[in-house]
Amino acid sequence: MVNRKVVGAHYGLRDWLVQRVTAVIMLVYGIAVAAFVLFASGASFEAWQALFACTWVKVLTTVTVVALLWHAWVGTRDIWMDYAYHTGVRLTLHVLTILWLVASFVYSVKVVWGA
Numbered sequence: 001m002v003n004r005k006v007v008g009a010h011y012g013l014r015d016w017l018v019q020r021v022t023a024v025i026m027l028v029y030g031i032a033v034a035a036f037v038l039f040a041s042g043a044s045f046e047a048w049q050a051l052f053a054c055t056w057v058k059v060l061t062t063v064t065v066v067a068l069l070w071h072a073w074v075g076t077r078d079i080w081m082d083y084a085y086h087t088g089v090r091l092t093l094h095v096l097t098i099l100w101l102v103a104s105f106v107y108s109v110k111v112v113w114g115a
Contacts, residue, residue, distance in 0.1 A: 015074050022071035029064040058112050065108040069101045 076097050084090040
């Protein structure tokens with residue numbers, strides 16, 4: 001029987017790329033929302049409602065939320081792998097993080113799509 005110690009997963013380039021791509025998605029969405037606030041004449045509640053009534057805005061918002069959650073998963077997973085030395089603690093933290101991220105996604109769908 002081989003006794004393997006669970007340490008780094010060597011995701012390297014893939015995680016680096018995921019962090020950059022998701023950051024760009026969030027940046028573009030943030031700039032678009034800021035542009036709406038700056039250039040919309042009287043960004044009232046009704047204007048926000050009209051904006052988020054468009055399906056394409058809901059889709060872009062959902063894509064951005066997925067990017068945010070994926071970005072958070074990669075960063076948090078790396079923190080747990082670097083600083084949680086006990087395998088049981090690390091596994092527990094990973095599971096709790098996944099549950100929190102899934103719950104956040106479900107709630108975001110409820111908010112954005114009104115489900």
